Amino acid sequence: MENNQKFLKKELGFFHALSTVMGLVIGGGVFFKISSVTEATASASLTVFVWILAGFITINAGLTVAELATALPIAGGIFKYIEHIYGKVPAFLLGWAQSVIYYPAGISALSIIFATQTLNLLGITDGRWTVPIAIAIAVFLFATTLLGARVSGSIQSIALIAKLIPIILIIVVGLFTKSTNEFSLFPITSGSHSNFWSSLGGGLLATMFAFDGWMNVGNMAGEMKKPEKDLSKSIIVGIFLITLVYVFINFVFVKFLPFNLIPGNENAASDAAVRIFGNIGGKIVTIGILISVFGSINGYSMTGIRVPFVLGSDDQLIFSKFFSKLTKKTMIPVNAGIVQTIIAVLMILMGSFDFLTDMLVFVMWIFSMMLFFGVFILRKREPDLERPYKINFYPIPPIIAILGGAFILISTLFRQPVLCLTGIGITLLGLPVYYIHKYNKKS
Numbered sequence: 001m002e003n004n005q006k007f008l009k010k011e012l013g014f015f016h017a018l019s020t021v022m023g024l025v026i027g028g029g030v031f032f033k034i035s036s037v038t039e040a041t042a043s044a045s046l047t048v049f050v051w052i053l054a055g056f057i058t059i060n061a062g063l064t065v066a067e068l069a070t071a072l073p074i075a076g077g078i079f080k081y082i083e084h085i086y087g088k089v090p091a092f093l094l095g096w097a098q099s100v101i102y103y104p105a106g107i108s109a110l111s112i113i114f115a116t117q118t119l120n121l122l123g124i125t126d127g128r129w130t131v132p133i134a135i136a137i138a139v140f141l142f143a144t145t146l147l148g149a150r151v152s153g154s155i156q157s158i159a160l161i162a163k164l165i166p167i168i169l170i171i172v173v174g175l176f177t178k179s180t181n182e183f184s185l186f187p188i189t190s191g192s193h194s195n196f197w198s199s200l201g202g203g204l205l206a207t208m209f210a211f212d213g214w215m216n217v218g219n220m221a222g223e224m225k226k227p228e229k230d231l232s233k234s235i236i237v238g239i240f241l242i243t244l245v246y247v248f249i250n251f252v253f254v255k256f257l258p259f260n261l262i263p264g265n266e267n268a269a270s271d272a273a274v275r276i277f278g279n280i281g282g283k284i285v286t287i288g289i290l291i292s293v294f295g296s297i298n299g300y301s302m303t304g305i306r307v308p309f310v311l312g313s314d315d316q317l318i319f320s321k322f323f324s325k326l327t328k329k330t331m332i333p334v335n336a337g338i339v340q341t342i343i344a345v346l347m348i349l350m351g352s353f354d355f356l357t358d359m360l361v362f363v364m365w366i367f368s369m370m371l372f373f374g375v376f377i378l379r380k381r382e383p384d385l386e387r388p389y390k391i392n393f394y395p396i397p398p399i400i401a402i403l404g405g406a407f408i409l410i411s412t413l414f415r416q417p418v419l420c421l422t423g424i425g426i427t428l429l430g431l432p433v434y435y436i437h438k439y440n441k442k443s
Contacts (some may be wrong), residue, residue, distance in 0.1 A: 027210070030163075035263060040206055046189065048247060061215075078215050095310070117286060162295065181255060256272045309324060359419050363426075
């Protein structure tokens with residue numbers, strides 16, 4: 001296989017890679033997964049612990065994929081890794097799953113959260129406005145992508161700053177401000193009426209949406225000056241810092257809010273901000289959270305339309321010409337974006353934030369497991385493949401990633417079988433799409 005690395009400019013250093021890692025991962029989940037995590041764990045101690053454990057699993061998963069990224073620095077990222085290791089059909093199923101589940105579910109889930117937080121900020125209790133606002137923001141941000149990558153990129157830059165401000169404020173002020181709320185971090189137990197391992201699995205699944213984005217951190221490998229040193233270091237340091245942020249901010253949430261008020265409360269972050277800063281300060285922080293979520297939706301909208309576009313450009317989809325169509329001025333995949341937005345709107349009408357995010361996490365972890373096993377496959381099948389970065393302490397990190405992923409998938413299957421079967425079923429629908437199109441091309 002031709003190595004495309006020689007065509008890329010190697011100009012990225014450690015700090016650029018570090019900021020990219022953190023920018024990719026930190027999003028809306030940091031503010032809103034506390035409600036579903038606490039619902040699953042039923043205790044403050046297990047809530048904080050699952051964030052630590054999720055970070056540990058994610059570090060090992062990121063290090064594992066980093067070896068693939070440096071060995072296969074190909075445009076297309078994980079789609080091409082799967083194709084190189086397993087072939088075109090599994091790669092197509094990944095692209096299909098990203099097109100019809102991952103990106104639309106991300107857009108719809110975050111749009112629902114944006115709507116609920118807007119109503120909370122305005123003091124409107126009529127929930128009938130949630131769906132119209134969510135649909136409006138999803139459609140609006142698709143429309144902005146048509147203005148070109150520069151506009152979408154500017155939104156991302158503003159949102160990156162906006163999401164760091166409320167996080168830093170909540171952590172710094174929350175850690176050094178006294179609270180009358182009583183809670184205990186030890187011993188680590190689940191709630192009195194829940195099974196520990198089931199609670200741990202549910203909590204882990206919920207946290208993983210907040211860590212979403214780690215699979216893309218290796219895409220910069222071909223453009224780094226010293227990927228063999230800086231890539232692994234940026235992943236370890238980046239995800240370690242992200243884990244600290246998540247642990248501290250969730251510690252502040254359980255510190256200031258009575259635990260029984262957090263599970264199922266989509267306004268937990270803003271409620272904690274009000275308790276820390278007062279009504280006015282709380283509203284300012286909530287505005288910052290809204291801008292952060294706005295940017296996260298924009299990120300999904302901006303990147304998601306590229307997947308069906310690539311599948312269409314490679315003539316792997318029914319109606320490939322339709323999906324590969326670009327706008328004349330801004331060169332944006334307009335038809336792919338229209339279909340993605342329609343699917344997202346349907347999900348807004350049908351689903352909830354937690355169901356959608358749990359489904360996308362479950363489906364993507366199936367493909368993540370394929371990547372983890374892929375490291376072992378390539379080590380045996382292509383021992384002479386150039387690997388600028390090799391996993392330290394191999395095979396421990398990929399084994400940890402596999403064990404963590406297996407626990408998440410199995411526990412989710414037992415806890416939420418309908419969600420799992422829905423995600424698997426939609427993914428497998430890609431098989432007839434693939435083979436029908438392949439047959440039509442031959443005839």
